[in-house]
Amino acid sequence: MTLQNDQDSVELFQVAAFYSFVSWPEATVTSLLQNLSTIGAEHQLKGTVLLAQEGVNGTICGSKEGVTALLARLQSDLPNGLFEVKVSWTPEQAFRRFKVRRKAEIVTMGIAGVDPCKTVGIYVDPAEWNALIDDPDTILIDTRNDYEIAIGCFKGALNPQTKCFRDFPTWVEQQLRPMLKEQPSKRVAMYCTGGIRCEKATSYLLQQGFGDVHHLRGGILRYFEEVSQTESRWQGECFVFDQRVALNHQLLPGVHSLCYACGLPLTPEDQSLHSYIPGIQCRHCLDRFSDQDRVRFTERQRQMESASKE
Helix, strand or coil: CCCCCCCCCCCCEEEEEEEEECCCCHHHHHHHHHHHHHHHHHHCCEEEEEEECCEEEEEEEECHHHHHHHHHHHHCCCCCCCCEEEEEEECCCCCCCEEEEECCCCCCCCCCCCCCCCCCCEEECHHHHHHHHHCCCEEEEECCCHHHHCCEEECCCECCCCCCHHHHHHHHHHHHHHHHHHCCCCEEEEECCCCHHHHHHHHHHHHCCCCCEEEECCHHHHHHHHCCCCCCCEEECEECCCCCCEECCCCCECCCEECCCCCCEECHHHHCCCCCECCCECCCCCCCCCHHHHHHHHHHHHHHHHHHHC
8 A cells, every 4th residue: 555645544544743842830741641541542542642841742643533632632731832743644553552651851861951941952944954964064963873873864974873862961072072172163963853852952962052053843754754855865764663663755664674572673684684583583682682581572472473363
């Protein structure tokens, strides 16, 4: 089936990725925890919504009516609406369950005082992004995790080689600060999947005294929506945190799959290796788990295969 942004299609599930940094009272967060859980159950939505006093971050999948209902409930408590909403479509449910969780941060950096509600870098729309990153005075930084960058990135981007977003501040102090001290005229441009991590990263840099900091509005996914592939500076696919694994420039599922043992993306070549056992091990985790773990993974894989046949 060809996936299209056809909002009238009854055969496709709608996927909505969204976030908004906003300062709201604890009472609002508590109310939303219950209300969104109820809406998700009523409409059989799947996915995850994270709520914190700094805002909301989530990706959900289900019927168009269900997704619309949940987003409308969120909008009613957001004075300026959701900052970013990106919609795509899939013939299969993209998640296994539905979760609404209270968190200390909607994207975890673990640094006190970083407040994107107050200060962020300069937003750059996708239409202006190519010109910015083509400029030799721009240092382009990917704020995603190393395993995400491995399957796709913008040409020329620096890879901080972080395993999680908490590692980013350490890389800034150890690598970026000395780099900019030697090249003080350089500007910084950052990006991530949907815009939330790079937005918070700009807030951190500004808090730490950096200047001339830019970030891609709406992230890679909005860039895919608004910039043609012929003009694109993107190479590869974009990792997403759901069962589609990765999307190509048309926002369609790409060639990557997921190792359900370690959670890392696999290329078709990875899956052709003799060492690869679906759901049990891949080249990334051959020496990572015990025999007991693999027995558990084998049983889980058996249950998943049985469920898929029902």
